[in-house]
Amino acid sequence: MDRILVDFVKALRSNGVRISTSETLDAIHAVDLVGYGKRSQLKSALSLTLAKSEEEKSRFDSCFDQFFHFNSFEQFEQPAQKPPPKNPLQRIISLSSSNPANNNPAQAESPLGQMLMQGDSQALASAMANAASAANVRDIKVMTQKGLYGRRMMMAMGLEAMEQEMWASEASDDLQEQALARSLRDARERLREEVKHYVERQYLLQASGESRALRESVMRETSLENLREFKDVQNLVRKLAKKLVATHSRRRKVYQRGKLDVRNTIRRNIPYSGVLLETHWKTKRVDKPKVMAICDVSGSVSQYSRFLLMFLYSLTEVISNVRAFAFSSDLQEVTQWFESENIDTAINLTLDRIGGGSTDYGQSLQTFTDLCLNQIDHRTTVIMLGDARNNYGDARTELLQAIQSRARQLIWLNPESRLRWGSGDSEMKRYKPYCSWAEPCQSLNQLERFIGNLLRYNQ
Amino acid sequence: MKNDFSVEQIKSGFAESGYICNDNIAMTMFLAHQLEKPVMVEGPPGVGKTELAKATAQFLNWDLIRLQCYEGLDEAKALYEWKYGKQLLYTQVLKDKLGDLLKGAHGLAESIDRLHEFGDIFYSEQFLEPRPLLQALQAEQGTVLLIDEIDKADNEFESFLLEMLSDYQISIPEIGTIKARRHPIVFLTSNNTRELSDALKRRCLHLFIPFPDATLERSIIQSRVPGINDKLRQQLVGFVQEVRKLDLKKQPAISETIDWARTLLLLHSESLSPELVETTLNVLLKHEEDISNVKDDMRSLFNKLFKS
Numbered sequence: 001m002d003r004i005l006v007d008f009v010k011a012l013r014s015n016g017v018r019i020s021t022s023e024t025l026d027a028i029h030a031v032d033l034v035g036y037g038k039r040s041q042l043k044s045a046l047s048l049t050l051a052k053s054e055e056e057k058s059r060f061d062s063c064f065d066q067f068f069h070f071n072s073f074e075q076f077e078q079p080a081q082k083p084p085p086k087n088p089l090q091r092i093i094s095l096s097s098s099n100p101a102n103n104n105p106a107q108a109e110s111p112l113g114q115m116l117m118q119g120d121s122q123a124l125a126s127a128m129a130n131a132a133s134a135a136n137v138r139d140i141k142v143m144t145q146k147g148l149y150g151r152r153m154m155m156a157m158g159l160e161a162m163e164q165e166m167w168a169s170e171a172s173d174d175l176q177e178q179a180l181a182r183s184l185r186d187a188r189e190r191l192r193e194e195v196k197h198y199v200e201r202q203y204l205l206q207a208s209g210e211s212r213a214l215r216e217s218v219m220r221e222t223s224l225e226n227l228r229e230f231k232d233v234q235n236l237v238r239k240l241a242k243k244l245v246a247t248h249s250r251r252r253k254v255y256q257r258g259k260l261d262v263r264n265t266i267r268r269n270i271p272y273s274g275v276l277l278e279t280h281w282k283t284k285r286v287d288k289p290k291v292m293a294i295c296d297v298s299g300s301v302s303q304y305s306r307f308l309l310m311f312l313y314s315l316t317e318v319i320s321n322v323r324a325f326a327f328s329s330d331l332q333e334v335t336q337w338f339e340s341e342n343i344d345t346a347i348n349l350t351l352d353r354i355g356g357g358s359t360d361y362g363q364s365l366q367t368f369t370d371l372c373l374n375q376i377d378h379r380t381t382v383i384m385l386g387d388a389r390n391n392y393g394d395a396r397t398e399l400l401q402a403i404q405s406r407a408r409q410l411i412w413l414n415p416e417s418r419l420r421w422g423s424g425d426s427e428m429k430r431y432k433p434y435c436s437w438a439e440p441c442q443s444l445n446q447l448e449r450f451i452g453n454l455l456r457y458n459q
Numbered sequence: 460m461k462n463d464f465s466v467e468q469i470k471s472g473f474a475e476s477g478y479i480c481n482d483n484i485a486m487t488m489f490l491a492h493q494l495e496k497p498v499m500v501e502g503p504p505g506v507g508k509t510e511l512a513k514a515t516a517q518f519l520n521w522d523l524i525r526l527q528c529y530e531g532l533d534e535a536k537a538l539y540e541w542k543y544g545k546q547l548l549y550t551q552v553l554k555d556k557l558g559d560l561l562k563g564a565h566g567l568a569e570s571i572d573r574l575h576e577f578g579d580i581f582y583s584e585q586f587l588e589p590r591p592l593l594q595a596l597q598a599e600q601g602t603v604l605l606i607d608e609i610d611k612a613d614n615e616f617e618s619f620l621l622e623m624l625s626d627y628q629i630s631i632p633e634i635g636t637i638k639a640r641r642h643p644i645v646f647l648t649s650n651n652t653r654e655l656s657d658a659l660k661r662r663c664l665h666l667f668i669p670f671p672d673a674t675l676e677r678s679i680i681q682s683r684v685p686g687i688n689d690k691l692r693q694q695l696v697g698f699v700q701e702v703r704k705l706d707l708k709k710q711p712a713i714s715e716t717i718d719w720a721r722t723l724l725l726l727h728s729e730s731l732s733p734e735l736v737e738t739t740l741n742v743l744l745k746h747e748e749d750i751s752n753v754k755d756d757m758r759s760l761f762n763k764l765f766k767s
Contacts (some may be wrong), residue, residue: 052657
């Protein structure tokens with residue numbers, strides 16, 4: 001039975017629940033105590049030992065229901081009364097037994113045929129599980145392998161013998177034999193359906209996680225322009241933002257030499273009868289970064305802006321003091337939308353109301369300065385997200401300089417590669433001197449690395 | 460000797476001491492007792508995380524040792540401290556003895572050798588002031604150790620707990636390793652104000668206590684506020700369950716439901732009316748905003764409640 005548990009752990013892992021070996025051992029001990037007898041008890045015991053946060057608990061629940069779908073535990077408890085067939089296997093059987101051919105004296109001889117005709121759901125379930133492990137269904141990696149593994153499972157269950165029998169019966173002249181062949185054929189089709197479902201479920205449990213991981217690693221490297229090809233990019237973006245904040249949200253202390261912590265020092269030196277041998281220094285907590293982000297949503301960056309906004313939104317979800325602004329021809333604060341609406345509405349609102357116009361960096365910087373230059377202080381990080389293509393308008397670099405002189409740092413993220421900076425109407429070369437750093441930001445990986453640095457060094 | 464309890468026994472034992480729980484919680488206790496693993500309890504405030512530890516202590520008839528965590532909690536307050544005063548006093552008192560001891564010793568080396576013979580007297584267990592964690596390890600009888608609101612403590616403290624939680628032992632540099640005489644049952648509670656480290660979670664069973672469903676909440680009220688009549692209990696639990704569905708700053712928890720039930724009992728109420736709810740709502744909700752929100756929705760809440 002441990003094998004089943006290990007498989008279950010594997011399935012959980014591929015669904016994003018982190019489980020260590022020692023937790024698996026705990027689960028095995030717990031199951032030894034509780035037993036497989038009662039489904040609800042098994043579930044809560046496993047949930048206690050394996051899933052370690054609220055989010056993991058909900059993943060665990062859905063995974064458990066899928067995984068132990070087959071082993072209908074209730075049947076062990078009440079063998080006397082069989083409920084109407086909920087279980088797909090029982091459905092096969094009830095269909096087979098309602099078949100008039102069953103009243104026939106002709107009996108199937110192959111083991112699989114017998115099993116199907118007799119309606120032994122337990123035997124069939126365990127045969128299916130055995131066949132699955134013989135065919136290594138657990139190793140299924142990609143969708144297209146479903147047919148292959150299904151076939152292998154059927155073979156392992158003894159399909160060949162049954163088919164031989166079926167063909168033999170079909171060939172014979174005896175009416176009863178022919179009826180048997182017909183019902184065998186029906187049973188085979190239903191079995192095929194069930195095996196298909198089984199393999200699909202295994203695929204969902206085991207492999208979907210791995211292929212998702214592969215997909216994600218591809219998505220992270222893809223250029224932001226092409227990202228909209230991927231449907232689930234939103235989840236990934238949110239995951240990245242969450243990860244970043246989880247790593248950096250812990251308040252850290254900086255050990256600052258210079259101020260003596262008198263109380264603590266005296267206390268620590270009592271054992272030396274009050275002679276101050278050990279000194280203790282005051283510590284200072286690192287403040288969470290205060291961020292103002294300005295995002296270009298004009299026509300020239302329309303491919304990127306959705307993702308930049310998405311990232312911005314995820315950031316506002318997890319860091320409390322982020323103020324977000326968006327501009328094309330003029331600038332507007334969007335923090336209130338980001339805080340009150342859900343991600344899609346917020347982004348669509350921003351793009352509809354502000355996006356699409358022709359870019360005017362000069363005017364936007366002016367508005368930004370009017371709005372909140374006096375709120376920028378030495379703890380504030382200002383992030384510009386945009387391509388700096390100003391339609392040959394006035395760049396107003398002096399405004400950027402004013403912002404930079406007040407802020408802790410001014411960071412420019414440009415979705416264009418360095419080579420194109422300064423070409424055509426790009427003002428990047430003129431803005432760059434006023435930025436603490438300017439980086440190209442073309443894929444989610446770069447975006448993540450950058451924000452990670454921002455949070456790490458913002459001390 | 461280890462007492463064996465089944466899950467059902469635990470459940471009924473808890474019920475006797477006034478803690479009504481579901482199967483999941485009883486299973487946690489069963490496993491914590493059998494596997495000797497600490498339990499991490501998470502959930503919104505007021506769902507009875509701390510009560511669970513108290514109920515366990517009462518059920519097993521063990522002592523409850525409680526350690527409240529806060530920012531800046533360090534090992535001197537959680538684990539042990541040397542009794543510096545006593546050490547100083549003793550050295551003063553024993554100063555005269557020192558002369559006797561060293562009588563006849565020639566040279567510094569010989570004197571020091573003699574002193575060495577006495578070992579680290581001043582850093583022995585007699586001079587150790589045990590704090591909650593050490594108390595729990597030293598107890599002869601089984602104890603229930605409650606480490607409350609671990610998320611409020613610093614990260615360093617969290618790492619410091621790891622040795623204690625996995626091996627039930629603690630290393631004190633001057634003495635060595637102190638092992639538990641009897642493994643205590645450890646509860647850690649957390650309100651999720653910050654993410655706890657994986658290392659800590661890995662060592663614990665993890666129990667999440669959500670808000671109770673209506674049936675469970677009714678039986679909790681019945682056990683905690685026995686004087687209340689059936690009709691009122693039904694109504695008040697129904698009302699609270701509906702209120703939880705609203706978008707509130709702080710959802711009312713079980714403890715608030717209990718307080719509210721007691722209030723209504725004091726007022727000799729027979730059934731809920733909008734006026735009654737309005738005047739006593741501040742027992743249930745703790746934010747002015749929430750109270751006015753619920754007042755606005757009162758009519759629809761009552762409609763829902765009395766239709767069904």
